[in-house]
Amino acid sequence: MIKLVIPSSKYKQTFISAVKEIKKLQGFISPSVQQFADYDLKRLEGNFENYIVLPLINTMNGVNLPEGFVSATEFWIIKDENFVGRICLRHELTEFMAKYIGHIGYMVVPSFRKQGIATAALKLVLQKAYERSLSEVLVICEDDNDISKHMLIKAINTFGGYEDTPQEKDGKKMLRYWIKTIA
Numbered sequence: 001m002i003k004l005v006i007p008s009s010k011y012k013q014t015f016i017s018a019v020k021e022i023k024k025l026q027g028f029i030s031p032s033v034q035q036f037a038d039y040d041l042k043r044l045e046g047n048f049e050n051y052i053v054l055p056l057i058n059t060m061n062g063v064n065l066p067e068g069f070v071s072a073t074e075f076w077i078i079k080d081e082n083f084v085g086r087i088c089l090r091h092e093l094t095e096f097m098a099k100y101i102g103h104i105g106y107m108v109v110p111s112f113r114k115q116g117i118a119t120a121a122l123k124l125v126l127q128k129a130y131e132r133s134l135s136e137v138l139v140i141c142e143d144d145n146d147i148s149k150h151m152l153i154k155a156i157n158t159f160g161g162y163e164d165t166p167q168e169k170d171g172k173k174m175l176r177y178w179i180k181t182i183a
């Protein structure tokens with residue numbers, strides 16, 4: 001149904017369509033989605049490879065990492081050869097990340113939501129994490145993100161894991177879920 005791929009210019013057009021769709025969203029947008037909405041359309045159209053693909057490949061390979069950053073793989077979620085979302089696997093955790101960020105972050109393009117795509121992508125990334133010798137991964141979500149919360153509790157019930165002590169950041173309760181990876 002879906003696959004996870006390493007970022008590539010092959011998906012330029014549907015990636016840009018996704019950015020355009022997200023730029024039109026009204027009301028509160030979560031920080032991970034806002035970052036996507038902030039992409040510059042001119043640079044996306046004109047220099048996709050250098051603007052988007054290469055920095056992601058560098059981050060994956062630990063090249064040119066800013067201070068305090070760890071290497072991470074951003075997988076693009078592809079359905080019928082269309083970009084429909086992304087899911088990031090951070091290869092390790094700093095003390096700060098273990099409190100507030102976690103190993104995994106994800107986002108599905110609004111017009112593709114409620115089709116089981118995030119659930120399927122999470123399962124695939126749990127396999128990728130296992131391949132990186134991680135036996136469990138931490139996923140952190142804000143207390144008011146009911147959909148993500150539901151997904152993560154379901155993942156713990158399916159694959160194993162536990163809920164760790166929540167943390168507070170900028171007045172928000174951050175829930176912390178450890179999920180077993182999949183061999």
Ligand SMILES: CC(C)(COP(=O)(O)OP(=O)(O)OC[C@H]1O[C@@H](n2cnc3c(N)ncnc32)[C@H](O)[C@@H]1OP(=O)(O)O)[C@@H](O)C(=O)NCCC(=O)NCCS
Pocket residue numbers: 030032033105106107108109112113114115116117118119120140141142145147148150151154
């Ligand atoms: C959270 C998010 C990734 C879910 O993506 P998705 O592909 O729609 O999720 P799924 O279709 O796999 O649904 C996951 C579960 O949530 C439920 N769900 C999804 N959207 C829902 C909605 N709008 N209302 C109620 N339940 C919903 C689904 O029914 C499913 O539960 P089930 O397995 O018991 O049936 C997506 O809403 C998103 O990108 N949100 C913004 C970014 C974000 O919050 N990222 C997570 C940060 S921790």
